[in-house]
Amino acid sequence: MFVTHLSTERSFRELARTLDPILYKVALRACRDPAVARDLVQDTFERGLRSLPQLPPDTQMRAWLTTVLHNRIVDHCRVQARRQSEPxxxxxxxxxxxxxxxxxxxxxxxxxxxxxxxxxxxxxxxxxxxxxxxxxxxxxxxxxxxxxxxxxxxxxxxxxxxxxxxxxxxxxxxx
Structure with a gap:
């Protein structure tokens, strides 16, 4: 789906409903904690909604949101690694x-x-x-x-x- 099709928050919410189970499975597979996976997906959608006006018109939202989720997972893993390596x-x-x-x-x-x-x-x-x-x-x-x-x-x-x-x-x- 392209950004031009998502001119409103309502369109974004419809896309989010469609992608939610897919992104949740990705997050759950990566972090193995349902609550953390849900938080990561929620954060991904929040960031997507905030960034919607700045995205180029030809952005493929599914790929872009998957990339955002991937980056959130990496950030989460880094934070966890720092906590575990506490002196x-x-x-x-x-x-x-x-x-x-x-x-x-x-x-x-x-x-x-x-x-x-x-x-x-x-x-x-x-x-x-x-x-x-x-x-x-x-x-x-x-x-x-x-x-x-x-x-x-x-x-x-x-x-x-x-x-x-x-x-x-x-x-x-x-x-």
């Missing part, structure tokens, strides 16, 4: 349980160093590098020769063990 440090900060400031107020740097020394080696080295030397997960992984995800896991468990040591937990919590 572990940021995710770790979010995952930490709330801290009782009153209990931590009396802990000195010396207390922290003594507690670090009591940790099992695999937790001690990661906690020392992250908490004291302020290295990133990547730098710790390179220095210790372990995967970045292992750094995050050991840091989480090491912090739990430190918390137990510093706040009067049992030796079993540290082992």
């Amino acid at each position: 572990l440090e940021a995710a770790e900060e979010i995952a930490q349980p709330p801290v009782d400031d009153e209990a931590w107020a009396h802990i000195t740097p010396e207390d922290l160093e003594r507690a670090l020394a009591r940790l099992p080696e695999k937790f001690q080295s990661v906690c020392q590098l992250f908490l004291i030397e302020r290295l990133s997960y990547d730098a710790i992984a390179r220095r210790l020769g372990i995967p970045k995800n292992t750094v995050g896991t050991r840091l989480t468990r090491g912090r739990e063990k430190l918390r137990a040591l510093l706040l009067g937990g049992t030796e079993e919590e540290v082992e």
Whole structure:
């Protein structure tokens, strides 16, 4: 269908009704989430309606809307990839349980160093590098020769063990 046949919003709506199931199948196949697919198709039609006055008269609407949908899918995938590659440090900060400031107020740097020394080696080295030397997960992984995800896991468990040591937990919590 050419733009010249779509001189009104009403004509565009008729085209949208015809193309909706086709574009939805394309979006669903690409993202595998019905709600996201529906949103992508809806956004495609919104963009199409807004751009209608600027399109050349010989534009084939089905091909053009399919291209718009394709670009929306690519944009969506890029956003998802960025979210999944969020630095572990940021995710770790979010995952930490709330801290009782009153209990931590009396802990000195010396207390922290003594507690670090009591940790099992695999937790001690990661906690020392992250908490004291302020290295990133990547730098710790390179220095210790372990995967970045292992750094995050050991840091989480090491912090739990430190918390137990510093706040009067049992030796079993540290082992």
